[in-house]
Amino acid sequence: MFDLDLRSRKPIYEQLVDKFKELIIKEVIQADEKLPSVRTLARQMTINPNTIQKAYRELESQGYIYSLKGKGSFVQAFSEKASQEELIKVKEKLKAAVSEALYLGMTRADIESLLQEIDESTGGGIIDDKTSGSK
Amino acid sequence: MFDLDLRSRKPIYEQLVDKFKELIIKEVIQADEKLPSVRTLARQMTINPNTIQKAYRELESQGYIYSLKGKGSFVQAFSEKASQEELIKVKEKLKAAVSEALYLGMTRADIESLLQEIDESTGGGIIDDKTSGSK
DNA sequence: TTAACTGTACTAAGGATACTAATACAGTTA
DNA sequence: TAACTGTATTAGTATCCTTAGTACAGTTAA
Known part of the structure; x- marks a missing residue:
């Protein structure tokens, strides 16, 4: 698996x-x-x-x-889902990762395009073999 | 400290x-x-x-x-700095954090504003008590 | 009811890792 | 020389991860 x-x-x-x-x-x-x-x-x-x-x-x-x-x-x-605690943790993770990425040479544009990419592959995008998966 | x-x-x-x-x-x-x-x-x-x-x-x-x-x-x-390895690691961290953040309810706008915030407080922004810290 | 599945809880033991501790060696600086 | 610096090594303790075995409770289908 x-x-x-x-x-x-x-x-x-x-x-x-x-x-x-x-x-x-x-x-x-x-x-x-x-x-x-x-x-x-x-x-x-x-x-x-x-x-x-x-x-x-x-x-x-x-x-x-x-x-x-x-x-x-x-x-x-x-x-x-989405307990307040978990949200805060993720925000901290995000901040740390972004800071480090910027420091290591990634540009804002790099990060934005990565964001774009993920945004598409997650919620909005792929409705692949199901056209309207209502339950 | x-x-x-x-x-x-x-x-x-x-x-x-x-x-x-x-x-x-x-x-x-x-x-x-x-x-x-x-x-x-x-x-x-x-x-x-x-x-x-x-x-x-x-x-x-x-x-x-x-x-x-x-x-x-x-x-x-x-x-x-910026070894290729470290960059790859950070990218993975970023992806995971962004995916999770989106899933937990943060919007792209939320993340963008967080990005903005960090971008300002890091490289470009604060030149506080030194005007041109050239060594 | 019975049998076979499910989650949950507990104790015990091993192995790996983190941390402390003490010591030693090598290079730098005044 | 003396006092600082990083670096390396060995040993012991504590903590955590994982395995192992057992047990109890709820669900489901025969």
Whole structure:
């Protein structure tokens, strides 16, 4: 399902969190869609269920998914996300990255075009094989 | 000198790296200016010299400072920085942060104004108490 | 009800990493 | 020479990640 770097200094559960965030943000997995179960995914990736669980717990606390005992874990619908805390964190990340990028030689134009690129590939753009995916 | 969170999960030396990057980027410390010595800073902050050294080693490998045995550590002049590797890393950071920000509800306009803000406070803007700081 | 699935919680053990500590060597400067 | 600087090494402790095993609770279908 994913390609993880088991030898990375970055913890597996954090890599999982990032991967899932990316899939959710790019709407590869959509609202209320079921995520693989903790045990299934653990078996598939030959890592411990506890590690998956830790990733899911983190995703839930960040508002990206919700879990129902006995049923499974599901992608949180868009509107209910965006806790104030998470927003502040992301803003800080953004500031740091932009500052560093500018310092390392990227121009405002470079950054703007990157912004453009992402903006298209995320919310507004790709309606690929579904013309109006209303539920 | 800084406010560090000794209890954070983020290693002290990484916090130091970030702080120094920020100071260098904002030109609070300028090119060829001397950084506090490993031992002095360690004494001031009541942490181990080795931790400071680790931070300095990291900053040097990223091209932000240079060190001279017996003399000290100094801010690297602008032009010589910007290794291709670092640029790629920053671009990835930027992409992730922008995607997440958009997803959490920030608009392009929000991000643009943040960009504007940073752009002013970095290279072009503040020439505060020095009118033309030519060395 | 039963069986098989789901999430969740807990304890224990190992391995890796961060940090501290102490010491040593080499170059610079007054 | 003395006091500063960076750099390197070794060792011990603490913390975190990951695995492993077990257990409990809710859901679903036979």
